[in-house]
Amino acid sequence: MRTKQSRHKGFASLDALASLIPILLMLLILWQVCFSFVEGSRTTMERQQMFNKLVSIADYTVKSGAVMRAGSLRYPNWLDEGLLSGDYSESLKEEAGLEELYIGMEEPPDRSMCIYRLVVGGPDKTIKKLFVCGG
Amino acid sequence: MQSIEAMISLLVFLSLASLVLSAHPGPPALDDSLYRMQLAEDAWRLLYLRGNLRDLGPEKRAMVESDMVEIGKQTGFCIFMQGVEFTNCRGGSVSHADLISLRRTVLVGGQPTTVTFTISRRYQYQ
Numbered sequence: 001m002r003t004k005q006s007r008h009k010g011f012a013s014l015d016a017l018a019s020l021i022p023i024l025l026m027l028l029i030l031w032q033v034c035f036s037f038v039e040g041s042r043t044t045m046e047r048q049q050m051f052n053k054l055v056s057i058a059d060y061t062v063k064s065g066a067v068m069r070a071g072s073l074r075y076p077n078w079l080d081e082g083l084l085s086g087d088y089s090e091s092l093k094e095e096a097g098l099e100e101l102y103i104g105m106e107e108p109p110d111r112s113m114c115i116y117r118l119v120v121g122g123p124d125k126t127i128k129k130l131f132v133c134g135g
Numbered sequence: 136m137q138s139i140e141a142m143i144s145l146l147v148f149l150s151l152a153s154l155v156l157s158a159h160p161g162p163p164a165l166d167d168s169l170y171r172m173q174l175a176e177d178a179w180r181l182l183y184l185r186g187n188l189r190d191l192g193p194e195k196r197a198m199v200e201s202d203m204v205e206i207g208k209q210t211g212f213c214i215f216m217q218g219v220e221f222t223n224c225r226g227g228s229v230s231h232a233d234l235i236s237l238r239r240t241v242l243v244g245g246q247p248t249t250v251t252f253t254i255s256r257r258y259q260y261q
Contacts, residue, residue, distance in 0.1 A: 022144065022148075029148070029149070033152065044163055047165060048166065051165050051167070051170075055167075055169060055170050055173070058173075059173060075184070076180060077177060077180040077184060115170060116210075117173065117174070117177055118174065118180075118181055118209075119177070119181075120181055120184050125184055125185055127185075127209065129209055129210070
């Protein structure tokens with residue numbers, strides 16, 4: 001009788017041990033799936049935040065920040081390129097909390113995110129693109 | 136016996152997990168609806184600043200369409216102005232998913248006329 005009971009116990013332990021490995025594997029996979037979902041959402045949110053900041057900076061620049069003025073009159077989308085100095089983008093970079101910010105007429109080759117706005121420049125109102133890039 | 140069942144369960148779970156992972160869409164695209172609207176406003180504003188939207192008429196077609204072509208070259212936009220039938224994309228195909236339309240009132244032959252100004256991303260020169 002005692003021998004039979006101990007045999008049963010041995011089987012139960014062996015089975016439990018054998019099923020522990022798949023259970024652990026399942027938990028590991030589940031954890032990895034959850035982690036990848038959370039990581040993906042975080043990355044997407046950060047990119048959207050960066051994009052929104054660049055859109056706001058570009059909109060401010062073409063509507064007020066660096067436009068032609070005649071007294072109190074502003075000309076949105078008519079850019080005064082002389083105002084796009086280093087100080088201009090530096091101050092906006094600090095206000096927006098960005099690590100890098102480029103505002104200019106030439107598209108930089110290596111920036112993580114860039115948008116552009118359509119503007120005219122100069123007295124002959126040549127059609128140009130204003131690039132706003134951040135990282 | 137139970138070990139075999141556990142292994143079968145694991146196999147089923149693994150196949151389901153791989154199915155879920157492969158079906159999981161990539162990161163969602165950025166929401167750029169406001170930005171696209173701003174680009175459409177830019178295109179309209181540029182035509183206005185270039186001075187060709189004052190009293191539109193057939194005689195202004197060449198000048199307005201020339202500006203539209205320039206914008207199209209730089210951005211890849213197809214631009215349409217319904218009401219006066221100006222475009223830089225005659226005969227080209229466009230992506231209807233990216234259409235942005237604005238309604239604006241302009242003078243056409245001295246009469247206030249509402250035109251629909253539309254831009255689309257795809258641009259094909261004919």
